[in-house]
Amino acid sequence: MDWLTTTDHKKIGTLYLHTSLFFFVLGGIEAILMRWQLMRPNGTVFTAEQFNQLFTMHGTTMVFLAVMPLSAAFFNYLIPLQIGARDVAFPRLNAFSYWVFVLGGIFITLPIFVWAAPDGGWFGYAPLSGRTYSPGPNMDFWVLGIQILGISSLAASFNFATTVINLRAPGMNMMRMPMFTWMSFVTQFLIILSFPVVTIALVFLQFDRFFGTTFYQISAGADPLLWQHLFWIFGHPEVYILILPAFGLVSEVLPTNSKKPLFGYPVMAYSGILIGFLGFGVWAHHMFAVGMGPIADTVFGLTTMLIAIPTGVKIFNWIFTMWGGSIRFTAAMKFAIALIAMFTIGGISGITHSSPPSDLQQTDTYYIVAHFHYVLFGGAIMGIFAGIYHYFPKMYGRKMNESLGTVHFWLNLIAMNLTFFPMHFSGMLGMPRRIYTYDAGQGWETFNMISTIGAFLLAPATLIFVYNFFRSKKHGEVAGPNPWDAPTLEWSIPSPPPEYNFAKIPMVSSRYPLWDLTHPERTSEIPHTQSGWEDAKHQTGEHDMAPMHIETETKTAKELGIPMPSSTIKPFFVALGIVLMFAGLVFLPKGMHIPAFALMFGGSAMWIGFLYAWLTTPLEDHH
Amino acid sequence: MSASSAEAHGHHYTTTGLDNRKIAIWAFIGSECMLFASLISTYLIYKGKSVVGPFPHTPWTDPSSGKVYPAILNIPVTSASTFVLLMSSLAMVLALAAVENKGKPLPPGSGWWDKALTSSKLWLWMTCLLGAGFLAFQAYEFTSFVHEGLTIRRNLFGSSFFTLTGFHGAHVTAGVIWLGTLLAIDYKRGLQPSDALNVDIAALYWHFVDVVWIAIFTLLYLIPD
Amino acid sequence: MSHENAHAEHYHPTWKEYKWVALILFLITVVEVAVYYIPGATSHAAFVPSLLIMSAVKFAIVVMYYMHLKYDHKLFRALFTGPLAVAIVTLIGLLFLFSKLAIRLAGRGA
Ligand SMILES: [Cu+2]
Numbered sequence: 001m002d003w004l005t006t007t008d009h010k011k012i013g014t015l016y017l018h019t020s021l022f023f024f025v026l027g028g029i030e031a032i033l034m035r036w037q038l039m040r041p042n043g044t045v046f047t048a049e050q051f052n053q054l055f056t057m058h059g060t061t062m063v064f065l066a067v068m069p070l071s072a073a074f075f076n077y078l079i080p081l082q083i084g085a086r087d088v089a090f091p092r093l094n095a096f097s098y099w100v101f102v103l104g105g106i107f108i109t110l111p112i113f114v115w116a117a118p119d120g121g122w123f124g125y126a127p128l129s130g131r132t133y134s135p136g137p138n139m140d141f142w143v144l145g146i147q148i149l150g151i152s153s154l155a156a157s158f159n160f161a162t163t164v165i166n167l168r169a170p171g172m173n174m175m176r177m178p179m180f181t182w183m184s185f186v187t188q189f190l191i192i193l194s195f196p197v198v199t200i201a202l203v204f205l206q207f208d209r210f211f212g213t214t215f216y217q218i219s220a221g222a223d224p225l226l227w228q229h230l231f232w233i234f235g236h237p238e239v240y241i242l243i244l245p246a247f248g249l250v251s252e253v254l255p256t257n258s259k260k261p262l263f264g265y266p267v268m269a270y271s272g273i274l275i276g277f278l279g280f281g282v283w284a285h286h287m288f289a290v291g292m293g294p295i296a297d298t299v300f301g302l303t304t305m306l307i308a309i310p311t312g313v314k315i316f317n318w319i320f321t322m323w324g325g326s327i328r329f330t331a332a333m334k335f336a337i338a339l340i341a342m343f344t345i346g347g348i349s350g351i352t353h354s355s356p357p358s359d360l361q362q363t364d365t366y367y368i369v370a371h372f373h374y375v376l377f378g379g380a381i382m383g384i385f386a387g388i389y390h391y392f393p394k395m396y397g398r399k400m401n402e403s404l405g406t407v408h409f410w411l412n413l414i415a416m417n418l419t420f421f422p423m424h425f426s427g428m429l430g431m432p433r434r435i436y437t438y439d440a441g442q443g444w445e446t447f448n449m450i451s452t453i454g455a456f457l458l459a460p461a462t463l464i465f466v467y468n469f470f471r472s473k474k475h476g477e478v479a480g481p482n483p484w485d486a487p488t489l490e491w492s493i494p495s496p497p498p499e500y501n502f503a504k505i506p507m508v509s510s511r512y513p514l515w516d517l518t519h520p521e522r523t524s525e526i527p528h529t530q531s532g533w534e535d536a537k538h539q540t541g542e543h544d545m546a547p548m549h550i551e552t553e554t555k556t557a558k559e560l561g562i563p564m565p566s567s568t569i570k571p572f573f574v575a576l577g578i579v580l581m582f583a584g585l586v587f588l589p590k591g592m593h594i595p596a597f598a599l600m601f602g603g604s605a606m607w608i609g610f611l612y613a614w615l616t617t618p619l620e621d622h623h
Numbered sequence: 624m625s626a627s628s629a630e631a632h633g634h635h636y637t638t639t640g641l642d643n644r645k646i647a648i649w650a651f652i653g654s655e656c657m658l659f660a661s662l663i664s665t666y667l668i669y670k671g672k673s674v675v676g677p678f679p680h681t682p683w684t685d686p687s688s689g690k691v692y693p694a695i696l697n698i699p700v701t702s703a704s705t706f707v708l709l710m711s712s713l714a715m716v717l718a719l720a721a722v723e724n725k726g727k728p729l730p731p732g733s734g735w736w737d738k739a740l741t742s743s744k745l746w747l748w749m750t751c752l753l754g755a756g757f758l759a760f761q762a763y764e765f766t767s768f769v770h771e772g773l774t775i776r777r778n779l780f781g782s783s784f785f786t787l788t789g790f791h792g793a794h795v796t797a798g799v800i801w802l803g804t805l806l807a808i809d810y811k812r813g814l815q816p817s818d819a820l821n822v823d824i825a826a827l828y829w830h831f832v833d834v835v836w837i838a839i840f841t842l843l844y845l846i847p848d
Numbered sequence: 849m850s851h852e853n854a855h856a857e858h859y860h861p862t863w864k865e866y867k868w869v870a871l872i873l874f875l876i877t878v879v880e881v882a883v884y885y886i887p888g889a890t891s892h893a894a895f896v897p898s899l900l901i902m903s904a905v906k907f908a909i910v911v912m913y914y915m916h917l918k919y920d921h922k923l924f925r926a927l928f929t930g931p932l933a934v935a936i937v938t939l940i941g942l943l944f945l946f947s948k949l950a951i952r953l954a955g956r957g958a
Pocket of ligand 1: 235236239282283285286
């Protein structure tokens with residue numbers, strides 16, 4: 001009950017972490033089932049229809065229900081701690097985002113258990129996903145589910161963008177923010193700008209499917225490329241939404257464990273912004289095969305090659321961060337280094353399809369599958385594992401078991417490469433993506449067998465991780481406030497942090513405030529000023545803040561007189577109402593008007609009513 | 624002095640000194656730019672692509688029945704509704720100014736108009752009514768289009784037109800409800816200068832919806848095929 | 849005690865300015881509609897550009913004065929103009945991709 005009503009960003013972060021780990025395992029099982037089918041030629045484990053559902057749900061789950069919310073877990077937990085804030089800008093909106101995500105996740109996931117899941121790919125290409133070619137309710141769940149999840153992401157993005165802009169501690173100017181916060185900040189703007197586009201594309205598809213509009217109806221003169229363009233205007237920024245938070249996490253892990261400041265901090269920040277910005281000008285590289293003409297092909301080929309530059313800059317900066325450092329190989333550090341290596345492989349294969357003629361050979365083959373799993377599994381997931389091992393002690397006050405972590409790391413790394421490296425070859429040999437089976441004698445057997453073995457090995461790797469995760473919560477080695485001797489604010493407070501985070505808001509004078517106290521020799525070369533302090537004192541007086549210090553306060557917020565947002569169930573019911581409203585639509589094409597309208601009107605009344613109640617109740621109890 | 628007044632307001636420290644809500648509403652408006660850009664793009668992409676009429680700016684003869692469908696758009700009516708929405712923005716800024724200046728004494732010799740300008744209720748009412756007037760025009764427009772044979776299913780023009788203007792109308796509706804709520808608060812306890820930020824945020828949303836209509840009016844109604 | 853300084857930080861225009869803003873917006877709208885009704889004007893090459901310019905001016909006036917972006921914190925300007933720029937560039941890009949716009953080379957080959 002406590003968890004249903006919480007508005008504490010740390011608790012919500014933990015909720016996000018557990019829920020998305022659950023979905024990560026689910027999406028992994030779907031992947032393993034697919035590999036089981038493809039292990040040998042002419043596999044008969046699943047029918048073509050079931051296979052379609054598996055790959056659609058694998059992609060949808062991993063993108064929207066695993067990697068994005070895993071990142072959101074870190075946004076929630078870390079951003080306020082890293083910038084020296086007591087919570088996010090809108091704590092109740094934060095709870096709302098989480099509940100919409102969970103309920104939307106359940107909505108889109110349930111149908112797979114009765115083989116009625118979406119089956120049109122995670123990209124849902126119209127007109128294939130229209131009512132004519134996808135008559136069942138399958139794609140209804142997808143169209144509505146992704147819209148629901150979009151509400152969650154958008155609400156969260158306004159919240160975190162505002163938090164980073166406005167809740168930084170005195171002296172924490174933009175160029176002193178921890179790199180994770182920087183990359184998350186860029187990510188919020190990618191969400192703010194890209195999700196409305198997919199929302200509109202989905203609204204068109206929803207209207208086509210439910211109300212008979214003609215947006216994607218070729219017989220009415222519709223252009224079959226409209227969906228693809230709108231989807232990829234969202235879809236390409238989306239891949240940066242998936243990867244940038246992981247980049248941010250390893251940018252915390254690498255300097256801490258190299259005992260050196262991050263190399264080229266400003267360039268890291270600017271390259272993140274540049275990636276975000278250019279990310280809106282490359283979308284049509286997903287569409288070279290449709291024949292857009294030489295001008296469009298050239299422009300999008302060039303912008304795609306261009307975007308490799310800021311990405312490459314990051315790779316080099318990480319390497320130079322480690323260069324000359326005294327490296328400590330924690331499990332987190334191993335995952336972070338693996339990200340650099342694996343992402344580089346994925347990045348290079350990515351450049352090979354930035355050129356349209358070369359892409360035409362690769363598109364829709366397993367080569368593409370290999371590419372994006374190197375950047376998403378080798379990149380995003382490795383980075384997130386690095387983040388979990390690194391920040392687990394902060395969240396639970398105990399370390400995860402390092403030996404199990406090492407076993408997990410090696411098994412994961414080997415299994416991942418076994419799974420995805422052969423796909424480069426099967427793809428180059430012409431094996432198409434998304435086929436549910438294939439004939440013998442095309443030279444694909446060995447590669448598929450190896451891929452399947454690799455996928456099967458990912459299961460025990462993940463199992464070890466899950467075991468380690470839950471066991472360490474109770475039995476892990478007690479960590480203390482700063483087990484890794486890290487430089488940033490989140491490590492200057494007890495682990496796990498008290499509800500108010502900081503008894504006194506720290507006044508920051510450099511990029512590595514904690515090293516200023518513990519290892520001043522490491523930060524001697526970076527600028528130190530007290531800019532922003534005067535303004536802060538002027539705004540609130542000094543009673544609530546103190547120059548950078550290490551906190552050991554154990555009193556409650558009440559004892560310290562720190563106002564905390566009160567718990568509330570309202571965001572949960574607003575979320576529930578919205579999801580019920582969408583769910584009602586599913587019944588409409590079946591002619592079941594009573595449940596359809598009952599759910600739609602009941603859901604609408606619920607969310608509007610609770611939203612009013614929420615907005616008219618103050619955030620904090622007035623004493 | 625400044626410290627104690629900050630405590631009295633219950634204000635938390637913010638980096639920029641600005642209110643969180645105002646930053647969030649601007650971020651939201653930025654997001655809405657992309658939402659309406661997608662809708663408008665689609666309308667423009669599908670312009671002239673419908674295989675059957677009726678069309679926005681030109682008449683169409685149904686080859687099977689010989690029936691003539693006149694050009695659909697009614698520029699005089701929409702010009703009037705555009706004017707109504709434009710004036711609602713004026714009423715909105717006056718409502719905000721009235722809230723901000725509440726309690727300030729009028730200079731001697733002020734006439735009835737100066738007094739009227741101080742009434743937040745009057746200008747909120749005006750904004751709501753003008754907004755509702757715009758919606759009435761839209762309801763009239765939609766029903767007459769349907770009578771003339773243009774439905775959301777009829778052709779690409781119908782689909783993209785009704786969806787785009789419908790989305791805009793939904794935004795206006797939400798705005799009217801929002802402003803109506805502020806008006807109710809004004810009646811209940813009187814809006815004070817300390818509420819100015821709440822009114823300002825609603826106003827920013829309202830003007831943005833107006834600005835979108837400025838774009839729609841030109842791109843959809845005035846520029847022919 | 850007084851709340852004056854809660855909003856005194858930014859200059860807000862008053863009725864004196866707002867009435868002129870409203871008048872200008874009204875007049876531009878009148879010109880837009882009038883131009884539409886001038887016989888033959890809609891097929892003139894300058895018609896579409898002039899309409900686009902007029903509505904852009906209206907757009908800018910509402911944003912600058914009614915949404916008081918002109919007087920407000922520069923952060924808000926960035927939060928609005930950044931996304932607006934991305935939106936406009938995306939829209940123009942899409943129109944090119946769907947052949948709604950084309951760059952005509954000198955000499956009009958095609
Ligand atoms: Cu891409």
